[in-house]
Amino acid sequence: MIKINKLWKEYGDNVVLEDISKTVADGEFVTLVGTSGCGKSTFLKMLLGMETASRGELLIDDKPIPGEPDQSRGIVFQQYSVFPHLSVLENVMIAREFERSALLGKLFGVAKRKVREEAQALLEKVGLGPAVSKYPHELSGGMRQRLAIAQALIRKPRVLLLDEPFGALDPGIRADMHKLILELWREHQLTVFMVTHDLSEGFYLGTRLWVFDKVRHDPQAPGAWGAKITYDLTVGEIPSDTLAKVQKITSPEEQQEVGELT
Template sequence: MSVTPQATPLITAKNLWKKYGNNTVLERINISVYAGEFITMVGTSGCGKSTFLKMLLGMEEATSGELLLDGKPIPNEPDQSRGIVFQQYSVFPHLTVLENVILAREFEHSPLIGKLFGGKKQKVIDEAKALLESVGLTPSLAKYPHELSGGMKQRLAIAQALIRQPRILLLDEPFGALDPGIRADMHQLILKLWREHNLTVFMVTHDLSEGFYLGTRLWVFDKLRRDPHSPEAYGANITYDLPVTRKKTEVPQEIKAAEIAL
């Protein structure tokens, strides 16, 4: 009799807690996430969504509990397996669009000197150009960030994250500062890149509709326990973990009521 092996989750959290001093930010987080999922994360301001992303990136360590990548403790510093895009544009202002993407790749290959030469350099240039084409920036290769719109800057930030071929893409409100029309274009782009690059995505958003539209699974962060005399005593948990199989734009009734608070 053959036994079908159970796939190891890409990310597992086991009784994960995060505290800053006496401030309990996250408590008792238990989740498993498989390769290819698109997790969207909503919750009130300050409830620890960005902190959770930073822990996935390796910028912050758990206070207790386990956070595993492929069943092993997640490396406690950022590496090539995980890329991140923030709401505020994180590109180098003194470099062109093409140079910004090349630099991200050069640091990966040659972190001490940050420079590649000859054939290797040409290969990186070709890869960067191909990626910039896939995010729609081919006409802007020689432009500097100040010459780009907000949407174009975010396209560049996404290309910078993807040039290192991460398996996991972390997005911290990447479209929060963009106009609605531009945001709709970015939604199509991120869905295309998610499929083409076989990514697992964790995305923080304040827009519940966006969360339902993009995600295959939506998490709501909230506090289950509160002490009005000691607001920092308890941390947030994932209070809803919803598979998004319904019509993508429909928000379920039970959390529609909570939308005002997000």
């Protein structure tokens, strides 16, 4: 479904990503790991349409990804993108309302009732049924993240992009969110790309793990070379020697967590 062909991303003399070529089929769950600043979030923004390729191709169904976000791709950031003046229900409904009434951002009559029912059903699925009348400031961090996920899913995207969505959550809440996102991935038959700094999270959630890293360095010109996908691993089929190499790329905290997995 998604084809990446000799993709480069540059900002002036600063090369962020270089010469990436991959294909991703419908329904895959790809987790992206690597050190900070290696282009993971930039790649996610390119999939969303917020950034464009400097060179190469990024295709969905053999067509260039549109130059701006659309209904086919939803995104959830670590920082909750919710409207503080709207209730939980209104925050989910508004995405549908703008989709159907771009000028007013409002629906009326039967159309509004159908969107309300759809939003309420989705909020039940993500565990926010009892909180539909609350406002974002009345929610816990985990509840706000559930709301952000519902906002993304209300438009029925084919591709869900997650940019460190659970990084700010406590471990217990993160475990609940892991279970939720796996259930939604299977139920909605999504193709998922998720950036994470938690390697154990990447192994647990994904079916495929990409490691972003710079393989070439020039001390005199630190921006001359960009990151590549140095490992493309099928989760559950990773040899121990490969796992050890991945550990060296990630942070010390992640190395400890991976050690617990082995």
